[in-house]
Amino acid sequence: MQVHWIKPNPHGTSVGLAEVSGENDKDLDYLRPDLAHLNPKKRMEFLASRLLTQRLCEAQQIPYHGIEKDEYGKPHLIQSNYQLSISHSYPMVACAIHPTAPCGIDIESVRPQLTNIKHKFLNPIELRRCDTNLHQLCIHWSAKEVLYKIHGRKRLTFAKQLVIDEIRGDQIHARILLDDAEKKHLLKYEKVSEYYLVYNV
Structure with missing residues (x-):
């Protein structure tokens, strides 16, 4: 290793x-x-x-x-x-x-398969933001995986309850929407060869 x-x-x-x-x-x-x-x-x-x-x-x-x-x-x-x-x-x-x-931390490779499932994990605003850009799709997917891990429980809907509000530089402003609360999180992403690494700061 x-x-x-x-x-x-x-x-x-x-x-x-x-x-x-x-x-x-x-x-x-x-x-x-x-x-x-x-x-x-x-x-x-x-x-x-x-x-x-x-x-x-x-x-x-x-x-x-x-x-x-x-x-x-x-x-x-x-x-x-x-x-x-x-x-x-x-x-x-x-x-x-x-x-x-x-x-939460997640590392993902940039792969074309993300275009086939983007409607399952992105909301309408995020879909327009990413369009067919594989790099943006990978960053969004990885960021939502990080949010899911931070929450640490099952039964979260990626497209509705995990929200990517803005990507500014290498920082990602995101939220977890729960029935009784809204939790904001600041994430960071890094490009590592053909991978994207995302984690909360």
């Missing part, structure tokens, strides 16, 4: 980005031989996300005792109040931690 960078932030979201070197990455395979039955790509993604999270915790001087998932599938650091989010799009893996607030 190649760690591209780790950006520790003691007061906000700390982010790490890594790349699996192959389906038989020797740096990773020794960690969990019990996962040998899994699809090779899925196994490498799983192992890389754990190792990258550990490296990010070390950079923040946070004890790392592993990761567990809650009833909604959201990952949590064991024996820690730090919030955690993980994303992978083979061979890229990303993770984010925040000392107090829920965090």
Whole structure:
């Protein structure tokens, strides 16, 4: 596994980005031989996300005792109040931690399939903004994935309850619309080769 960078932030979201070197990455395979039955790509993604999270915790001087998932599938650091989010799009893996607030991170490749499903995750204003621009579609999709992870629960409608209000520079102004509340969030995106990485700041 190649760690591209780790950006520790003691007061906000700390982010790490890594790349699996192959389906038989020797740096990773020794960690969990019990996962040998899994699809090779899925196994490498799983192992890389754990190792990258550990490296990010070390950079923040946070004890790392592993990761567990809650009833909604959201990952949590064991024996820690730090919030955690993980994303992978083979061979890229990303993770984010925040000392107090829920965090979200997503990495996506720019792919034509997004044009076929854009009506499912964009509202009319967002559809006009993106049109057929694959890069804009990827940023919007990834930003909504981040919002979904921040919320940490199921049953959110991407097109109606996750709103991208504005993209200004590398910042994304967004909202989560719930039955009884509206929550604003500031996200940031970065272009990494043919991928877009989005996370809350």
